[in-house]
Each structure stands twice: as C-alpha cells, then as structure tokens.
Amino acid sequence: MGRNRSGVLEFALLGLLHRAPMHGYELRQQLSSLLGTFRALSFGSLYPCLKELHAAGLIAEEHEEQDSSGKARRSRIVYRLTTEGKERLQDLLSEGGPATWDDDGFGVHFAFFGQTRADVRLRILEGRRSRLEERTEAIRAAFTRTRERVDSYTLELHRHGLESVEREVRWLNELIASERQGAQQTESARTDNDTSEKESS
Amino acid sequence: MGRNRSGVLEFALLGLLHRAPMHGYELRQQLSSLLGTFRALSFGSLYPCLKELHAAGLIAEEHEEQDSSGKARRSRIVYRLTTEGKERLQDLLSEGGPATWDDDGFGVHFAFFGQTRADVRLRILEGRRSRLEERTEAIRAAFTRTRERVDSYTLELHRHGLESVEREVRWLNELIASERQGAQQTESARTDNDTSEKESS
DNA sequence: GTTAGCATGTAAGGAGTTACATGATTTT
DNA sequence: AAAATCATGTAACTCCTTACATGCTAAC
Numbered sequence: 001m002g003r004n005r006s007g008v009l010e011f012a013l014l015g016l017l018h019r020a021p022m023h024g025y026e027l028r029q030q031l032s033s034l035l036g037t038f039r040a041l042s043f044g045s046l047y048p049c050l051k052e053l054h055a056a057g058l059i060a061e062e063h064e065e066q067d068s069s070g071k072a073r074r075s076r077i078v079y080r081l082t083t084e085g086k087e088r089l090q091d092l093l094s095e096g097g098p099a100t101w102d103d104d105g106f107g108v109h110f111a112f113f114g115q116t117r118a119d120v121r122l123r124i125l126e127g128r129r130s131r132l133e134e135r136t137e138a139i140r141a142a143f144t145r146t147r148e149r150v151d152s153y154t155l156e157l158h159r160h161g162l163e164s165v166e167r168e169v170r171w172l173n174e175l176i177a178s179e180r181q182g183a184q185q186t187e188s189a190r191t192d193n194d195t196s197e198k199e200s201s
Numbered sequence: 202m203g204r205n206r207s208g209v210l211e212f213a214l215l216g217l218l219h220r221a222p223m224h225g226y227e228l229r230q231q232l233s234s235l236l237g238t239f240r241a242l243s244f245g246s247l248y249p250c251l252k253e254l255h256a257a258g259l260i261a262e263e264h265e266e267q268d269s270s271g272k273a274r275r276s277r278i279v280y281r282l283t284t285e286g287k288e289r290l291q292d293l294l295s296e297g298g299p300a301t302w303d304d305d306g307f308g309v310h311f312a313f314f315g316q317t318r319a320d321v322r323l324r325i326l327e328g329r330r331s332r333l334e335e336r337t338e339a340i341r342a343a344f345t346r347t348r349e350r351v352d353s354y355t356l357e358l359h360r361h362g363l364e365s366v367e368r369e370v371r372w373l374n375e376l377i378a379s380e381r382q383g384a385q386q387t388e389s390a391r392t393d394n395d396t397s398e399k400e401s402s
Numbered sequence: 403g404t405t406a407g408c409a410t411g412t413a414a415g416g417a418g419t420t421a422c423a424t425g426a427t428t429t430t
Numbered sequence: 431a432a433a434a435t436c437a438t439g440t441a442a443c444t445c446c447t448t449a450c451a452t453g454c455t456a457a458c
Contacts, residue, residue, distance in 0.1 A: 007418090042420075051439095113354035167368075
C-alpha cells in the first residue's frame with residue numbers, strides 16, 4: 001500500500017542523511033550530483049518518499065522554528081536518521097546482490113562505497129563486471145547475427161555501444177585490482193600485528 | 202485513456218514494421234538489439250501497445266492461418282503498417298525536437314537514421330551534443346563545488362561519469378563532421394546538376 | 403512424453419513524472 | 431514592489447514491470 005519505498009531512492013536518502021541531517025530541498029540537490037545519470041529527481045517523488053520513511057520510523061522530522069530574536073524561519077523540515085534508520089542503512093550497505101549490479105543500483109551503491117565494507121565493495125564490483133560482460137556478449141551476438149543485414153547507422157550504434165561497455169569493464173578491472181591490493185595490504189598488516197584476532201570490525 | 206502510445210516504443214515499433222511485417226515475439230527480439238541499452242522489453246508492455254496501435258489504425262493485424270495441407274499454424278499475428286501508420290512514421294522521423302536529445306529518444310532515432318532526412322539527422326546530432334555539453338557543465342560544477350568535501354569513491358564516480366560524457370561528445374563530433382561532409386558532397390553534386398531547383402525533396 | 407522454447411495475452415502494481423497549488427525569503 | 435529562488439506538498443497520470451494464465455510446437 002505504501003506507494004514508494006524500494007529501489008534506490010530510499011537507500012540514497014538514508015545514505016545522504018547519514019552524512020548529515022538535511023531538509024528536502026537540499027537532499028534533491030545532493031541527489032542530482034550523486035545519482036549516476038545526474039538527473040534531477042522531481043519533488044513529486046521526493047516528498048512522498050520522505051513521508052514514508054518517516055512513517056516507517058527510519059527518519060525523524062525536526063521543524064526548524066528557531067525564532068532567535070523573531071527570525072521565525074518556518075516551513076523547513078530537517079530530517080535525520082533514527083537508530084532504526086541507521087540499522088536499515090547498515091543492512092542496505094551490506095547488500096551485494098543482483099540489485100546492486102544494474103545501472104541505477106550500482107551507481108548509488110558505488111557513491112556510498114566510502115561507508116561500505118571492503119568485501120561487499122568487491123562483490124558489487126565483480127557482480128557489476130559480470131553483468132556488463134553478459135551485455136557485451138549479447139551485443140556481440142546481435143552483431144554477428146545481423147551483420148550484412150543492417151545499415152551503417154545501426155552498425156555504428158552497436159559498435160559504439162559495445163565500445164562503451166568494454167570501456168566500463170576496463171574501468172572496473174582497475175578498481176577491482178586496486179581493491180584487491182588494498183585488501184591484501186590490510187590483510188598482511190593485520191597478520192603482522194595480531195594473528196589470533198579473527199574478523200575484527 | 203489509452204494507456205500507452207507515446208514515448209519511444211510507438212516509434213520503435215512503427216520503424217521496425219516499416220522494414221518488414223512481423224509478429225509480436227519477433228518484434229521484441231529486434232527491439233532488444235535495437236534499443237540503446239539492449240534491455241528486453243516485457244510482453245506486458247509490448248502486446249497492449251500493439252493493440253493500441255491497431256485500435257488507432259496505424260497497424261493492421263493478419264492472423265496467420267495458412268493451413269497449407271493442414272499445418273494449421275494458428276495463434277501468430279503478423280502486423281504491418283497501414284497507410285496512416287506510414288504517414289505517422291514519417292511525422293515521427295521528421296521530428297528533431299528536444300524529445301530526440303535524451304537518452305532513450307536519441308538511441309531509437311539514431312537507430313532509424315537510415316530512413317531519416319539528412320537535415321533532421323544533423324539537427325538531432327547537434328541537439329544531442331549540446332544536451333551532453335550541458336550535462337558536462339553540470340558535472341564540472343558539482344565537481345568544483347564539492348571537491349575536498351567528498352571521499353575518493355564519489356570523486357572517482359564523477360571523474361568516470363565526466364569522461365564517459367566527454368567521449369560521447371567526441372563521438373558525436375565525428376558523426377557530425379561526417380554528416381556535414383556528406384551533405385556538402387550532395388550539395389555540390391546537386392549544384393552541378395541543377396542550380397535552378399530549390400529544396401528538392 | 404516431457405522439457406524447453408515459441409507465442410499471446412491480462413491484472414495488479416511499482417516507481418516515477420508533470421502539472422498544479424501554496425507560501426516564505428532573498429535579490430534586483 | 432516585483433521577480434527569482436527557496437521550500438513543501440497533492441493529484442492525476444505514464445510507462446513499464448512482475449506475476450499469472452494459456453496453449454502450441456520442436457527437440458531430446
């Protein structure tokens with residue numbers, strides 16, 4: 001019945017509010033520069049979603065009525081995460097499943113990699129890569145299946161699409177290598193310092 | 202009231218059916234390798250849309266019941282464009298407005314560039330380019346506005362996004378140059394042959 | 403003869419958008 | 431004092447998905 005509340009929006013809002021409490025308008029601005037495509041989310045999506053998160057007890061509203069000497073600055077609602085909201089965010093940050101491989105999901109999860117565990121980061125990067133490799137194969141198949149039968153523009157579209165995906169795979173390869181190196185360094189440092197400790201947070 | 206019938210789907214279906222009559226299942230396959238993201242359109246979208254196009258008189262159904270010697274191969278509906286459908290497609294092919302600059306619109310219109318007039322092609326390519334240049338500016342602005350205040354992952358996301366958009370701009374530049382060259386050749390050929398003729402179709 | 407793929411459809415719902423509506427605050 | 435921008439919200443609608451339901455045909 002709750003209309004919204006799933007997909008990437010909830011996650012993005014919780015993630016942003018974890019950095020700092022904010023009001024709706026500011027959240028939208030941050031969202032624009034955060035989301036993969038840099039598209040602006042409409043208010044018609046944003047405010048209902050915030051209300052639902054509030055109704056679900058994940059965020060708290062604070063009506064900013066600090067009339068210090070009469071400068072009553074009403075009508076701004078600052079949201080902050082509740083304890084339950086923080087727990088929910090931690091759950092979402094631990095997710096590394098298929099939902100995090102697709103275009104939208106990956107973009108948002110990557111934006112919050114700074115708050116994500118190293119093992120989850122690697123799972124997401126590798127999942128994303130194999131997802132893109134599937135797409136590469138699909139394009140290549142369409143390529144050989146329809147070659148000769150298509151005009152030069154369709155061919156160029158396929159060629160450019162293929163190149164873009166392959167570039168992103170190379171980008172992911174670099175990131176994965178970098179993550180592995182970081183993990184190895186952490187591992188060896190941990191082994192050097194304390195061999196008995198297991199899975200320290 | 203008619204649920205669907207706008208956006209890129211109508212255009213893509215009419216464009217595909219202009220190449221050759223087809224049944225729904227085949228249309229979906231062609232669509233998958235045509236649309237920019239190479240995503241598969243669900244049947245739940247496809248069939249209702251075909252029904253609406255039929256109701257609007259743009260396509261004709263032909264129930265494939267050629268029981269040559271009893272091989273009654275029922276339940277396949279082959280669609281083809283009607284005269285009105287062809288006119289509608291020509292209108293859509295002549296469109297070069299803002300709807301053709303965005304991700305979805307551009308992808309589909311580009312796929313049918315082979316059937317598009319040269320001047321419209323150029324308008325679409327240039328519109329798409331300026332659209333992407335706006336996006337470049339937006340990312341760059343977000344870059345300088347938030348630099349130092351963001352973690353390395355967010356920074357890397359912005360950097361990669363910026364690079365991708367800039368690559369597509371360079372691709373468009375090549376295409377535009379190629380179009381201009383083609384137009385010039387056509388122009389000079391036309392001028393050589395018949396100088397008095399103006400705006401021949 | 404049963405599984406896999408071809409082929410068509412419906413119902414319900416999810417995730418957003420646009421257009422509308424309101425009012426406060428800052429800038430010109 | 432007018433215009434722009436900040437700020438919040440609602441209603442209707444769009445486009446698409448998932449899940450369901452059906453039956454035919456080809457392959458193993």
